[in-house]
Amino acid sequence: MKVCVVGTGYVGLVSGVCLAAKGHEVVCVDSNSEIVEKLNAGIPTIYEKNLSELLKEVISLGKFHVTQDLNEALKDVSLVIVAVGTPSEDGVIDLSYIEHAIKEIGEYISKIERFIAVVIKSTVIPGTTDKFIRDVLEKYSGKKVGAFGLGMNPEFLREGEAIFDFMNPDRIVMGYETSTTLDLLEELYRPWDVDKVRVNTRTAELIKYTNNFLLATQISAINEIANFSATLGGIDIMDVVNGVYLDKRWNPKVNNLRVDPEILKYLIPGCGFGGSCFPKDVQALRSQGESLGLPMKMMNAVLDVNEAQPHQVTKILEAEILDFSKKSILILGLSFKPDTDDVRESPALKITKDLIKKNANLFAHDPVAINNFKMSVGLEASKIKFVDDWRGFINQVDIVVLITPWIEYKELFNLTLNNQIIFDARRFLPYDKVAYGYYRSIGLGRR
Ligand code: UGA
Secondary structure: OEEEEEEOOOOHHHHHHHHHHOOEEEEEOOOOOHHHHHHOOOOOOOOOOOHHHHHHHHHHHHOEEOOOOOOHHHHHOOEEEEOOOEEOOOOOOOOOHHHHHHHHHHHHHHHHOOOEEEEOOOOOOOHHHEEEEEHHHHHHOOEEOOEEEEEEEEOOOOOOOOHHHOOOOOOOEEEEOOHHHHHHHHHHOOOOEEEEEEHHHHHHHHHHHHHHHHHHHHHHHHHHHHHHHHHOOOOEEEHHHHHHHHHOOOOOOOOOOEEOOOHHHHHOOOOOOOOHHHHHHHHHHHHHHHHHHOOOOOHHHHHHHHHHHHHHHHHHHHHOOOHHHHHEEEEEEOOOOOOOOOOOOOOOHHHHHHHHEEEEEEEEEEEOOOOHHHHHHHHEEEEEEEEOHHHHHHHHHHHHHHHOOOOHHHHHOOOOOEEEEEEEOOOOOOHHHHOOOOEEEEOOOOO
């Protein structure tokens, strides 16, 4: 099947390359000539595990190419997937990139006789596809839905694991407004033998938001209990969670063995969630609910806890550091999570800001995210010294704050340390090897 994907960001590029790897003929569209040139030369424009190899493979098979010209890309295509960004503007999603894309698609539809289905993959609030997108497409095509197709097919890709997640989805949600669109989506996803959810487009949109909201809720809930444990004292949150995790509803046994489901990975106490999805999606749904006159109390609470959580790091350190200006601190990890160079909404942004305010002598390391971090903090970056060799540098500082659980930081406890304070903001370091004398963390109530 020939498919057009508009947008080559994390979602568009991964979707395009994976659909091509499953045998479809994919043309991606991007307005940036530099991106188009690089991708056609097999050079990924984002950092994503296994993307480089797969991109080269689909190009060499003649299954994938990128163009700036939407009209050329839509030639002979019966399904176009829109996967452009929906950035957040004061907690509300900005639809201008989508609007631009669908206007052009609408104009194209006005000129053709054949049927084409427009499927939205970008994350949009419930009702967007069957109202805003429908209206724009109908206006610019001069036709009604039915003469063209309309669908919504949300993604559930984790950054860093996006290729794996696309190739091995838990389910595929196919939102549709016309049965012909559903038929095309069935054909597109035929190579995937997984559960398929067939619903209207606003249900598809809400499935995506609910999924992220529930995961974010778990994280804020456990962080609140972690802060409670630390304040009450005499409790380590890890003893609490390890006791709770044994409940069969979190971790059932099959053949007498624990399943250890993935959901437990979203119950780890820490310095809060970040990234381009959880914060933005919960804010967007809250804002939509409020505009409908609903109080959205849960979403407010989840966001409030998360907003405050990175500040716990400095707050806990303050209990024993009187003058931060006399201390040198090494930050380990700047990206919002490991295996990505993305720093959007990373707790590291807030934690470094707090420490800069306190005049700490700040050093930082990240395996891949230093450049993005510098761009994100702007002038403040000059107040941080970035180091390449964190292992070699570690004994030159008084405090180490581990923010992003990159696997290489597990080595911390194999190094000979100078009794500096190690602040593990992710409960990441091997629990049984922790020497309490210099280990500090979230949710660790002093005994
Ligand atoms: C998330 C979802 O997991 C994907 O299913 C979804 O498709 C994607 O958003 C999206 O909406 O596009 P992602 O943002 O890439 O994916 O990252 P996650 O691995 O889910 O982590 C999100 C944040 O939660 C990270 O900052 C992570 O450090 C944090 N987290 C995770 C915690 O603070 N505590 C935990 O226990 C688990």
